[in-house]
Amino acid sequence: MKRIFGIFLLASCAQANAEISAYQGTATFFPDETSPSGLPDAIPCVTRPAHTGQPMLFCTWLTSTRYVELWDAQRQHNVRLTNKVNGMCQRGSCRVRSAEVGNWKEDTPFQLSIWYRIGSSTDGKPVAYHINTTHQVSYAKAGSLLMKFYMDSGVPNNELVSTFDKRYNGGWAAWNLEKDGAASAASNGPSTPRSEWPEVKTAWCNPRLDDDCHINNNKVPIAELGKWLPEISESNADQLGGYCEAILCFDKNGQPMGYLLR
Numbered sequence: 346m347k348r349i350f351g352i353f354l355l356a357s358c359a360q361a362n363a364e365i366s367a368y369q370g371t372a373t374f375f376p377d378e379t380s381p382s383g384l385p386d387a388i389p390c391v392t393r394p395a396h397t398g399q400p401m402l403f404c405t406w407l408t409s410t411r412y413v414e415l416w417d418a419q420r421q422h423n424v425r426l427t428n429k430v431n432g433m434c435q436r437g438s439c440r441v442r443s444a445e446v447g448n449w450k451e452d453t454p455f456q457l458s459i460w461y462r463i464g465s466s467t468d469g470k471p472v473a474y475h476i477n478t479t480h481q482v483s484y485a486k487a488g489s490l491l492m493k494f495y496m497d498s499g500v501p502n503n504e505l506v507s508t509f510d511k512r513y514n515g516g517w518a519a520w521n522l523e524k525d526g527a528a529s530a531a532s533n534g535p536s537t538p539r540s541e542w543p544e545v546k547t548a549w550c551n552p553r554l555d556d557d558c559h560i561n562n563n564k565v566p567i568a569e570l571g572k573w574l575p576e577i578s579e580s581n582a583d584q585l586g587g588y589c590e591a592i593l594c595f596d597k598n599g600q601p602m603g604y605l606l607r
């Protein structure tokens with residue numbers, strides 16, 4: 346670990362302005378984004394000024410924009426779209442025009458990579474989740490997933506730090522401190538925010554009573570559902586092919602996947 350830290354530190358000092366901006370180049374090959382395949386389960390979001398000077402939430406894994414062709418089932422032909430969308434989070438809902446693409450507690454404009462939805466980390470920070478991801482992660486874990494994605498995609502060592510820096514609050518240095526701190530806290534007991542929930546085989550809530558929910562056949566107060574399942578919006582459940590009943594949501598196979606945001 347010390348050797349890797351040294352490599353990154355030297356690279357950061359030697360080429361502080363070097364950053365990968367192309368989707369394909371020397372030894373670097375990212376997914377083509379024509380499908381969700383190959384993208385990380387979660388990526389961290391950062392708040393920084395937009396070109397207007399207004400603070401804006403950025404949930405993207407690369408700065409540059411490219412066009413991708415996606416099949417439009419309604420129109421029955423390919424459409425050419427950019428790989429990032431712009432929208433607004435207001436009153437807890439993040440939308441691109443009329444389409445909801447996640448939830449965030451602050452009112453802010455945002456930019457989001459396609460195949461992702463905006464959500465919260467287990468420690469309350471902004472994270473973009475892959476549309477097929479149904480569990481929450483910590484902010485540091487999202488950073489780790491992004492770093493692994495860069496390394497697997499062939500980003501050279503001397504450009505890893507600067508490419509990562511703009512996509513994590515506090516940059517690479519903060520991520521190293523936070524991920525090491527999270528690992529240390531995890532070894533000390535269950536008080537650490539969990540990146541995964543325990544296995545839930547059955548879940549149901551009585552729609553006629555305010556506080557009558559059962560997880561794995563055990564009664565659980567609504568206030569404690571977050572100990573068992575991640576928060577999810579009904580639109581996100583629908584995007585993932587699932588459905589919601591009462592305040593719980595299930596995947597297409599009827600397995601519990603989360604509880605509705607309130």
